[in-house]
Amino acid sequence: MLGLLLSGTPLAAPRASAAASPVCLSGALAFDHRDAEAGTAKPWVTSPARNANWELWGQTSPGSASRLLASGLTGVDGGTFNACYQASGPLPELHMKFLSASTQTWRVIPDRRSATPYSFTTASLTDVATSRNLGTVKVPSPIQGAWNVEDTLNLLYWKRSNPDSGCWTSHQANGACDQLTVVWDPGASDGGYWDYGNTNYVILAGDMPDSHHLVLHEAGHWLQWQLYNHWFPRVTNCNPHYINRSSSTTCAWTEGFADAVAAYVLGDYRFVYPDGTSYSFANGRSTPGWDAGDTVQGRVGSSLLDLWAANGPDGGAWSRTIRLMTYNASTDFREYFLTDRPTASPPLSTTGTARSIITSHTIDY
Ligand SMILES: [Zn+2]
Numbered sequence: 001m002l003g004l005l006l007s008g009t010p011l012a013a014p015r016a017s018a019a020a021s022p023v024c025l026s027g028a029l030a031f032d033h034r035d036a037e038a039g040t041a042k043p044w045v046t047s048p049a050r051n052a053n054w055e056l057w058g059q060t061s062p063g064s065a066s067r068l069l070a071s072g073l074t075g076v077d078g079g080t081f082n083a084c085y086q087a088s089g090p091l092p093e094l095h096m097k098f099l100s101a102s103t104q105t106w107r108v109i110p111d112r113r114s115a116t117p118y119s120f121t122t123a124s125l126t127d128v129a130t131s132r133n134l135g136t137v138k139v140p141s142p143i144q145g146a147w148n149v150e151d152t153l154n155l156l157y158w159k160r161s162n163p164d165s166g167c168w169t170s171h172q173a174n175g176a177c178d179q180l181t182v183v184w185d186p187g188a189s190d191g192g193y194w195d196y197g198n199t200n201y202v203i204l205a206g207d208m209p210d211s212h213h214l215v216l217h218e219a220g221h222w223l224q225w226q227l228y229n230h231w232f233p234r235v236t237n238c239n240p241h242y243i244n245r246s247s248s249t250t251c252a253w254t255e256g257f258a259d260a261v262a263a264y265v266l267g268d269y270r271f272v273y274p275d276g277t278s279y280s281f282a283n284g285r286s287t288p289g290w291d292a293g294d295t296v297q298g299r300v301g302s303s304l305l306d307l308w309a310a311n312g313p314d315g316g317a318w319s320r321t322i323r324l325m326t327y328n329a330s331t332d333f334r335e336y337f338l339t340d341r342p343t344a345s346p347p348l349s350t351t352g353t354a355r356s357i358i359t360s361h362t363i364d365y
């Protein structure tokens with residue numbers, strides 16, 4: 001977490017000879033995107049890019065090569081930045097570079113083989129002797145989806161319930177965090193999955209970043225694998241899979257968990273598709289069109305959300321389940337509910353309200 005609090009770390013020590021104040025470029029990073037969560041009209045929205053990596057580049061003497069002068073993260077309060085360099089005189093050239101990554105904790109790259117995130121630079125300023133305010137810096141439209149993903153992943157990071165380190169889970173310590181990588185290719189059609197067993201990257205294509213539920217669902221698969229310390233259930237009969245239809249216990253568990261991650265993080269009870277259509281997880285014993293039991297991902301996902309709900313039996317949050325998952329991996333919902341919840345300390349309930357919740361979603365053990 002420490003690294004995310006810093007906003008502007010000069011890489012070079014101030015020169016003792018110069019009494020001058022530092023030269024700073026300030027402003028706020030923002031991106032436009034179509035908001036699928038707002039419905040099928042998908043209105044255009046401008047949002048700040050928070051916790052995004054920035055770099056200050058420039059020439060410190062005439063004719064010298066442009067070099068990295070400072071780096072940091074945009075602010076959580078509106079994507080603000082204030083990039084400073086202690087110069088002894090006017091700087092011949094100065095510009096900002098922005099990257100679709102957040103420290104080394106997550107990043108968005110253009111294709112599976114990329115070593116670097118998306119990036120762009122601001123126009124060169126010349127002969128800069130005093131600080132400048134760049135105002136709102138907009139991400140160029142062809143690549144703005146990368147910062148939409150970058151910013152959305154903040155929401156999952158902030159709710160990751162890991163008090164032990166700044167990493168995604170307690171399995172890693174500060175300085176050695178696993179990095180969540182999202183591949184987003186705006187021109188591709190293949191995407192919308194987590195590439196388990198290969199790159200282990202989240203793969204997105206086209207307008208998929210418009211749906212924050214989709215982004216967080218796929219990141220949720222990666223998070224479950226992380227919570228299980230690089231283990232994942234062997235999933236069968238899962239292609240295709242539907243919220244309201246029977247698949248398998250392993251498919252319903254892993255897909256239901258990912259659905260629940262997205263809804264929990266966004267504070268709702270549905271899945272939203274990139275075209276702005278949505279599907280409610282509300283279901284009971286007689287809901288038309290829904291299959292019954294723990295082979296149905298929507299039954300599992302809604303059960304989890306109700307267990308984690310503010311008025312639910314798990315203390316009003318998912319944190320106790322998150323912690324349980326770090327030391328007791330479950331192959332399916334039955335194992336999670338019947339076998340593993342009692343191993344939490346203190347035990348998570350399997351009776352009373354907890355049992356009523358799953359029964360109301362047709363899961364009868
Ligand atoms: Zn999925």
